[in-house]
Amino acid sequence: MPYFDTHAHLDSQKIADDLHAVITQARNAKVDGILTVATGILSTKRNWEIAKANTGVYFSAGIHPNSVLESPENTLENLQEWLIRNLPVAVGEIGLDRYWHDTPFETQMAFFAGQLELAHAFQLPVLIHCRDAWPDMLSALETQEKRHGPVKGIMHSFSGDEYAAGRCLELGLHLSFSGMATFKKNDLLRKIIADCPLDRMHAETDSPYLTPEPFRGKRNEPSNVPLIVEALARAKNLPEPTMEKALWKNAHALLGIPLA
Secondary structure (H helix, E strand, O other): OOEEEEEEOOOOHHHHOOHHHHHHHHHHOOEEEEEEOOOOHHHHHHHHHHHHHOOOEEEEEOOOOOOOOOOOOOOHHHHHHHHHOOOOOEEEEEEEEOOOOOOOHHHHHHHHHHHHHHHHHOOOOEEEEEEOOHHHHHHHHHHHHHHHOOOOEEEOOOOOOHHHHHHHHHOOOEEEEOHHHHOOOOHHHHHHHHHOOHHHEEEOOOEOOOOOOOOOOOOOOHHHHHHHHHHHHHHHOOOHHHHHHHHHHHHHHHHOOOOO
16 A cells, blocks of 8 residues: 655755655655645745656645745735645645744734635645644634634644644644654653544654654655554554555545545
8 A cells, every 4th residue: 555645845955955866765665645845935836846747746835834034925925826826735834833933923823824714715724833832723723613614634743732632633633643653752642643533644754854763863754654654553553554545545535636
């Protein structure tokens, strides 16, 4: 069964020099689907070019909370233009971050709310980043859910607690798990994985970051998805083929990609 990496940054400078080799290595590992995720408008354009040139690679459009002020191109109006063109399969990476201080939090909140509204208007799933901002995140999602109903999308590289996981699921989101699921001191995350409904979960690398064991410390690549899927299957006490099949189906269904 093939694999789908629902969150990678193929436009990263850490991958740019050998992008073709990275994609080839992914194919050799049966990673037949990759969602390369934007962090801003220029990143959206780069990811579009990568997706256009590589079968099985899809791209998102969005402005990361830590990238809002990086470029004057990063406006909601420019994002809307990309969505009007009907090319991206998702809006992301969007969200909230209190760990870094690259963007004033009020500005982050405004961009997050605006991008949630754009995703709803264009009926696209969102790819959400949350770091050290769970109360604010859940409040924003609750507001969105009251306004429009269940929030369609993925809480990427989930790293919150059991309460946050439960609320995200109640509000309509899926949870995506990264290489952190393989880290030895992450029993809480593995319990959350065990409790997550099979049809609401995804595997991602977040390449070039969050490399799974036993390659932790090295650059991450989509070819490492099988290691993450193995960890998810173990946490849920399921045969690996069952997990592989479910995750492949989940990714296609959420992103609106027809199954071959």
